[in-house]
Each structure stands twice: as C-alpha cells, then as structure tokens.
Amino acid sequence: MAIQKKHGKGRLDKWYKLAKEKGYRARAAFKLIQLNKKYGFLEKSKVVLDLCAAPGSWCQVASECMPAGSLIIGVDLAPIKPIPRVISFQSDITTDKCRATIRTHIKHLKADTVLHDGAPNVGTAWVQDAFSQAELVLQSMKLATEFLKEGGTFVTKVFRSKDYNPLLWVFKQLFTSVEATKPPSSRNVSAEIFVVCRGYKAPKRLDPKFLDSRHVFAELADPTPNNEAKVFNPEKKRRKREGYEEGDYTQHKEISVTEFINTTDPIAILGSYHKLSFQQLPNGDLALATLERLEDTTNEIRTCCEDLRVLGKKEFRNLLKWRLKVREKFGLSSKKKKDENEESEEVADVAPMDDELAIQEELQRLRDNENAEKKKERRKENERKRKDIVRMQMHMITPTDIGMEQAGIGGESMFGIKVVNREGAGDKIASGEMVESESEEDEDGPSSDEEPDEEEDQLERELDSLYTSYQDQQQDRDSKLRAKRARKDYEAEEWDGFSENDDASAVDSGEPTIKTPKSDNLSNKAAFFFDQDIFQELGGLDEAEDDDSAIDIDVDTEPKEKIDSNKKPAPESKSKSKSKNTPAPVGTQEDEWESSDEDAQSAEPRKKDGRLDIDIITAEAMVLAQQIATGEKTSQDVVDDGFNKLAFRDTDGLPEWFLEDETKHSRPHRPITKAAAEAIKEKLRAINARPIKKVREAKARKKFKATQRIEKLRKKSALIAEDEGVSERDKAQAISRLMSRAAKKKPKQQVKLVVAKGANRGISGRPRGVKGKYKIVDSRMKKDIRAQKRVAKKQKR
Numbered sequence: 199m200a201i202q203k204k205h206g207k208g209r210l211d212k213w214y215k216l217a218k219e220k221g222y223r224a225r226a227a228f229k230l231i232q233l234n235k236k237y238g239f240l241e242k243s244k245v246v247l248d249l250c251a252a253p254g255s256w257c258q259v260a261s262e263c264m265p266a267g268s269l270i271i272g273v274d275l276a277p278i279k280p281i282p283r284v285i286s287f288q289s290d291i292t293t294d295k296c297r298a299t300i301r302t303h304i305k306h307l308k309a310d311t312v313l314h315d316g317a318p319n320v321g322t323a324w325v326q327d328a329f330s331q332a333e334l335v336l337q338s339m340k341l342a343t344e345f346l347k348e349g350g351t352f353v354t355k356v357f358r359s360k361d362y363n364p365l366l367w368v369f370k371q372l373f374t375s376v377e378a379t380k381p382p383s384s385r386n387v388s389a390e391i392f393v394v395c396r397g398y399k400a401p402k403r404l405d406p407k408f409l410d411s412r413h414v415f416a417e418l419a420d421p422t423p424n425n426e427a428k429v430f431n432p433e434k435k436r437r438k439r440e441g442y443e444e445g446d447y448t449q450h451k452e453i454s455v456t457e458f459i460n461t462t463d464p465i466a467i468l469g470s471y472h473k474l475s476f477q478q479l480p481n482g483d484l485a486l487a488t489l490e491r492l493e494d495t496t497n498e499i500r501t502c503c504e505d506l507r508v509l510g511k512k513e514f515r516n517l518l519k520w521r522l523k524v525r526e527k528f529g530l531s532s533k534k535k536k537d538e539n540e541e542s543e544e545v546a547d548v549a550p551m552d553d554e555l556a557i558q559e560e561l562q563r564l565r566d567n568e569n570a571e572k573k574k575e576r577r578k579e580n581e582r583k584r585k586d587i588v589r590m591q592m593h594m595i596t597p598t599d600i601g602m603e604q605a606g607i608g609g610e611s612m613f614g615i616k617v618v619n620r621e622g623a624g625d626k627i628a629s630g631e632m633v634e635s636e637s638e639e640d641e642d643g644p645s646s647d648e649e650p651d652e653e654e655d656q657l658e659r660e661l662d663s664l665y666t667s668y669q670d671q672q673q674d675r676d677s678k679l680r681a682k683r684a685r686k687d688y689e690a691e692e693w694d695g696f697s698e699n700d701d702a703s704a705v706d707s708g709e710p711t712i713k714t715p716k717s718d719n720l721s722n723k724a725a726f727f728f729d730q731d732i733f734q735e736l737g738g739l740d741e742a743e744d745d746d747s748a749i750d751i752d753v754d755t756e757p758k759e760k761i762d763s764n765k766k767p768a769p770e771s772k773s774k775s776k777s778k779n780t781p782a783p784v785g786t787q788e789d790e791w792e793s794s795d796e797d798a799q800s801a802e803p804r805k806k807d808g809r810l811d812i813d814i815i816t817a818e819a820m821v822l823a824q825q826i827a828t829g830e831k832t833s834q835d836v837v838d839d840g841f842n843k844l845a846f847r848d849t850d851g852l853p854e855w856f857l858e859d860e861t862k863h864s865r866p867h868r869p870i871t872k873a874a875a876e877a878i879k880e881k882l883r884a885i886n887a888r889p890i891k892k893v894r895e896a897k898a899r900k901k902f903k904a905t906q907r908i909e910k911l912r913k914k915s916a917l918i919a920e921d922e923g924v925s926e927r928d929k930a931q932a933i934s935r936l937m938s939r940a941a942k943k944k945p946k947q948q949v950k951l952v953v954a955k956g957a958n959r960g961i962s963g964r965p966r967g968v969k970g971k972y973k974i975v976d977s978r979m980k981k982d983i984r985a986q987k988r989v990a991k992k993q994k995r
C-alpha cells in the first residue's frame with residue numbers, strides 16, 4: 199500500500215479517528231460503508247472480490263455486511279493481515295498469476311460484486327499517476343468481466359482526469375447502470391470519485407478494444423465535444439502558447455457555405471470557422487449557385503456569413519434556420535440524418551445533438567431564461583416593497599408629506615401606492631397583475647432569491663436586539679443614562695393619556711388630559727398638526743359666526759391657552775408660550791414643574807433621608823452645581839436654559855438609535871471650567887484608587903482575626919490578674935510573656951523539596967521519612983535553584 203503520512207494534519211480527520219475507534223484498518227472503510235448504504239450491494243452478495251484490498255478495511259466491512267457463509271477474496275500487492283471469513287493473498291492484479299490464484303479460490307462460482315479501490319503510489323507526477331490509476335481501473339474491470347456474474351456490481355475508484363470520460367464510456371457499454379458518486383468520507387481535496395456500475399451485461403463476446411488502454415484512452419478521448427456550448431456560450435479566450443495546429447498555419451478559417459448546408463454538425467462549423475464563403479470553386483458548384491439565387495439567402499444572411507466571430511445568439515439562430523430551409527428545398531431531409539446517426543451505434547450516446555433539436559432546445563432555453571428573469575424582477579420588486587413597508591412600520595422611514603396623508607389614505611397604504619406609482623406600476627396593480635405575481639411567488643415557496651433577503655432581515659433583527667442590549671448595558675453603567683431613561687419613562691407615562699379609557703375617565707373626573715385629536719383620515723402626526731390652536735380657532739369661526747372679531751380671538755386665547763398648556767406635552771406648551779411672548783402665569787408654570795419634579799423624583803434614586811442621591815460625574819454638572827451653589831444661577835435659569843432652538847426638534851417616528859446618536863449634537867455645549875474638569879478627574883482617580891472587593895474582604899478578614907486574638911488575650915490576662923495566689927510582679931511577667939508570644943509571628947512552615955529519583959521516582963503521595971510540607975521536584979529544578987543561589991551570592995560580593 200502506498201505509504202501515507204499518518205501525522206499529516208489533514209489525515210487525522212474525523213473519519214480517521216472513527217476508523218480507529220471502530221477497529222477498521224483504514225478510514226477508507228467508511229467510503230465503502232457509505233457507498234453500500236446508498237446502493238445496498240453487499241447485503242445481496244454471496245461472493246465478493248476485493249481488488250487492491252490492503253490493509254483490508256473494505257474486506258472488514260464486507261465481512262460485516264454480507265450474509266453468513268459468504269466468500270470474500272482480497273488481493274493486493276501488499277500483504278493483508280488475516281481477517282476472519284476473508285481469503286487474502288498477495289499479488290499484482292495486472293498479472294495472469296493473480297487471475298489464476300483468484301480462479302483457484304473462487305472455483306466454479308461467480309462474484310456478485312467486484313470492488314476496486316486501487317491506487318498506485320500517488321504523489322510524484324500527477325498526470326502519470328492519474329493515467330496509471332486509470333489503467334489499473336481498466337485492469338480491474340478486465341478481472342471483473344471474467345469473474346462477475348450477469349447483473350453483478352462493479353465498484354471502482356476513478357480519478358477525475360482526462361481519462362475519466364473514456365472510462366465511463368467503457369463502463370456504460372458493459373453495465374446497465376453507471377453512477378459516479380463521491381462519498382462524504384472521501385476528502386474534498388482528493389480527485390477520487392467512485393463509480394458504481396450495476397447490472398453487468400455479461401456479453402458473450404467482448405471487444406478486446408474495450409479493455410485496451412491504448413484504444414480506450416487514446417481514441418475515445420473527449421467523446422462529447424460540446425459544440426453547442428462553443429457557439430452559444432463561447433468561452434473567454436485565454437492566451438494559448440501551443441502555436442498553430444498541425445498543418446494549419448492560418449488564423450482565419452473559411453469554409454464553403456454549401457458545406458455548412460450539407461454537414462450533419464452545423465454547430466461545429468459555426469464554432470470553429472470564421473467565415474462561410476459564397477465564393478465559387480474553379481470547377482463550379484451548382485449547389486452554391488442555386489443557393490445564391492434563393493429568396494431566403496438575404497443580404498443579412500450574407501453579412502452574417504462574412505464574419506461568424508462577431509455574431510450573437512440571434513444571428514446564429516437565423517443562420518441555422520436558414521440552413522434548415524435550404525436543406526428542405528434541396529430535399530435533404532432530417533430523417534436521413536437521423537438514420538446516419540443511428541449507423542454510428544455506440545456513438546449515439548455521445549453524438550452531437552441534432553441541429554433542429556438544438557435550435558428548438560436553444561429557443562426553449564432562451565424563452566425559459568427570459569421568463570425566469572421576468573419572474574426574478576417581479577420577486578425583487580415585491581420584496582423591495584415588503585421591506586419598505588416593514589421599514590415604515592419600524593419608523594425608519596417617515597411620511598413627511600402631510601398633504602398626501604390628508605388625501606384620506608392611511609399612511610402605510612399611501613406609501614405603498616406612492617412607491618408603486620413612482621415605478622409606473624399602478625396600472626398593473628389595477629389590472630390585478632401584481633396580485634398574480636405574488637400568488638405565483640407563494641406557489642413557488644421560498645426561493646433561493648429570497649434567502650439573502652431573509653438573511654438580511656434576520657441580520658437586522660439581530661442588530662436591533664444587540665442595540666437594545668447595548669443600551670441596557672450602557673444604562674446599567676452610566677448613571678447619566680439611567681436618569682435619562684427614567685425621564686423618558688416618565689414622559690412615556692404622560693403619553694399614556696392617549697388611550698380612550700383614560701380619556702373618558704379623565705373627562706369624568708374633570709381632570710385636564712391630553713386629548714387624542716379627532717380626525718378620521720389623518721395620521722397621528724397630521725392630526726396633531728391640525729389640532730393646533732390656530733386651526734381650532736378657524737374651526738370655531740364656523741361654529742360661532744358671531745365671534746369673528748380679531749379682538750375676540752385675542753381675548754379668548756388666554757384662558758384657552760391655560761387649558762391647552764395642560765392638553766399638550768409640556769415642552770410643546772412651553773415653546774408656544776415663548777414664541778408668542780405671552781408670559782404664562784408664574785404660578786401655573788411652577789406648579790407644572792413641581793408636579794413633573796415630583797414624578798421624576800419617584801423615578802430617581804434617593805438617600806435614606808429622602809434627599810436625591812445625585813452623583814456629579816461630569817464637568818458640566820460640576821460647573822452647574824457650582825453656579826447654583828454660589829447663586830450665580832437659579833433653578834429657574836437652569837429651566838430656561840433648557841429651551842433653545844434645538845429643544846423642539848421634530849423627533850416623531852425617528853428610530854431610537856438615531857435619536858440616541860443625535861442627542862450628542864443636538865444640545866448646546868455648556869462651557870466648563872478648568873477647576874471643574876480637574877475636580878472631576880480627581881474624583882474619578884479616587885474612585886479608581888479604591889481597592890477591589892477581594893482586597894477589601896481580605897483586609898476585613900485580617901482585621902476580624904486580629905480583634906479575635908486581642909479578645910482572647912484580654913480574657914486570658916483578666917484570668918491571670920484575678921488569680922489571688924500569685925504576686926503582682928509574677929502576674930505582670932506572665933501577662934507580658936503572653937503579649938510577646940502573641941506578637942511573635944509564627945515562622946512560615948518550610949516546604950521541603952524532594953527529588954523524584956530512586957525510590958521517590960513516580961510515587962504518588964507522601965515520600966517516606968518526609969514530614970511537614972513537601973514538594974516533589976526533578977533533580978534539574980533543584981540544581982537550577984542551587985545555581986541561582988550561587989549566582990545571587992556572587993553578585994552580592
């Protein structure tokens with residue numbers, strides 16, 4: 199067997215390990231197991247011939263899977279260690295001797311299955327290796343044809359090389375079914391492939407050419423030149439350094455157009471020539487003359503024939519159609535062509551496609567392609583729309599055109615139609631085409647086109663959840679954010695007033711509430727916009743025509759404003775009062791701030807005495823605190839500072855992540871003093887300098903133990919002091935001894951190093967004659983320590 203590096207990283211894969219675990223001699227065992235699982239030939243076999251069987255893992259598998267009393271014969275160049283129920287011997291399968299030995303073992307029987315996993319020493323020259331493997335396959339097939347029974351199975355390993363197709367062709371001549379497969383245990387990097395040939399035809403007379411490598415690999419090489427592909431999907435030309443073909447030293451190839459008409463393989467001509475020539479031969483070509491006069495031979499056809507290399511698919515199709523018409527007129531029927539093809543028997547399998555069929559198939563293919571492309575477009579369009587709607591629902595896109603919303607169409611549906619109209623597909627929807635396309639999509643089920651989008655959605659969802667968890671983490675860490683979130687919650691609570699029930703109850707109790715604007719066909723945003731006083735007042739004009747003087751309106755605004763300030767969220771009411779320059783009654787404003795403060799208080803952390811637990815951690819806050827403490831600013835100033843041009847940005851419908859990012863830039867940057875920045879730095883430094891929890895715990899433990907010791911001493915010395923039979927001097931001495939003993943530090947127990955040699959080598963547990971703490975070391979370590987000490991001593995000197 200070829201020597202394999204067992205320590206090579208790639209070799210020790212899971213199949214290698216599994217083979218070791220299961221007791222198979224090679225990981226190759228799993229290839230046969232997997233092939234047999236797919237095709238189930240071993241269970242049905244009574245006689246198996248395993249060619250190239252060393253070290254014998256396939257024989258092991260065969261003996262496991264085959265019925266009791268079966269005959270398994272394994273042969274290899276290398277010796278095979280005996281395997282129960284398996285006959286094995288050493289021989290070269292390409293020799294007659296091997297054939298004779300097999301005959302002696304198999305006697306009159308025939309093999310149900312012939313296995314071949316042969317591989318010559320791979321690794322030197324790939325081309326040569328592949329060829330000798332292909333030859334080995336042919337040799338093994340030779341043996342198979344001799345020993346296999348009719349209907350039997352031949353399993354062989356083949357390497358993907360230029361000889362692969364000829365081999366397959368030979369197999370197809372001898373077996374009813376030939377399938378190539380690569381079991382999962384076969385490495386992807388390996389060019390090996392397994393061919394399972396079933397239903398051996400057992401011909402009475404076998405053409406020796408089938409088993410002659412020179413014939414198989416030389417003459418049948420590349421039996422299926424794909425001319426169609428050459429013409430319709432020409433390969434991108436690579437630079438060739440092979441030079442000219444033998445005997446052909448021209449770059450430009452011409453062929454007479456009559457040959458194109460007469461040939462059985464027009465596609466081959468279109469693929470390999472540059473020009474179809476209409477030039478008359480010196481001796482005159484009657485067919486060509488007739489051809490020239492034909493109506494079908496249009497100028498376009500002539501131009502196409504001039505340079506075949508610049509033609510597209512359409513032109514090639516036209517040329518082929520033209521050829522068919524001419525052939526019909528010339529009486530060259532396609533039936534005759536078919537007969538010609540039939541004459542070339544075996545080649546039928548691999549013969550080029552009939553040209554008519556080719557055209558039809560090509561047309562069909564083009565039609566299919568076109569349909570598929572249309573379908574793909576439709577799917578993409580639908581998917582895009584679906585995504586837009588989802589984005590809209592997630593408030594990633596905001597409908598800004600309130601006028602459109604007022605047209606009486608719901609925000610989302612308006613958006614949908616707007617988009618569709620933009621694409622000019624409104625009519626399609628009207629005619630129901632879109633609906634059709636969607637139902638088509640449903641029928642198809644999830645297609646591969648949709649997968650990436652689904653993945654995208656999934657990704658978006660994951661990103662959202664990641665962002666939420668990031669925010670939570672931030673919130674936990676950052677007290678500032680915590681306070682912000684608390685404020686947000688507070689605001690959110692305020693907005694609960696939108697629900698109908700609350701509305702009703704509030705009205706009942708006579709409490710001022712935020713009313714949901716009543717507007718049938720408007721979105722919330724539009725409704726709120728039109729719910730502004732100015733519009734309500736306009737409405738009021740309709741209701742009370744008598745009160746139409748401007749003075750009346752002015753007079754009315756004051757009490758109305760009071761109510762409105764309660765109606766609307768706090769910041770809005772404030773902005774309005776500011777913009778109109780009508781100072782709101784101080785009492786009302788203060789009440790409002792007090793009440794909101796109260797609510798905020800409940801959300802913010804407090805000390806035991808009820809005061810807010812505020813930790814100043816930013817320089818800005820420090821400056822502010824200082825200004826308030828020194829009376830430079832009052833709390834009212836701070837409130838007033840809160841209103842600026844950025845305070846009333848329209849944040850409706852904007853996603854949270856966007857607002858989060860925006861807030862960094864959408865507030866005025868207050869000046870900070872150097873002293874405040876220093877103070878904060880100092881504060882943070884102090885926080886950082888605090889010992890970590892574990893150190894604090896250890897210190898506390900130490901302190902606790904010390905107090906316990908002192909307590910003990912105190913008790914003992916009290917006892918000594920109470921002893922009446924002892925003189926005062928002795929008492930004092932005893933107590934001072936006690937104290938000095940307690941103050942003495944216990945000497946640290948020495949760790950004895952025990953060298954692991956002699957009787958102590960490899961022992962587990964305490965070595966003999968060693969008391970106290972010990973450590974087993976090797977002699978090297980002891981020597982190293984001694985050397986270190988020596989060096990240290992020298993350095994001291």
Ligand SMILES: C[S@@+](CC[C@H](N)C(=O)[O-])C[C@H]1O[C@@H](n2cnc3c(N)ncnc32)[C@H](O)[C@@H]1O
Nearest residue numbers: 199250252253254255256275290291315316317
């Ligand atoms: C991949 S190993 C076969 C492993 C085998 N199927 C198993 O399961 O253990 C390929 C074997 O083909 C054998 N071989 C190559 N050329 C041979 C020849 N001419 N005659 C017999 N055996 C040959 C090698 O000796 C090698 O052991």
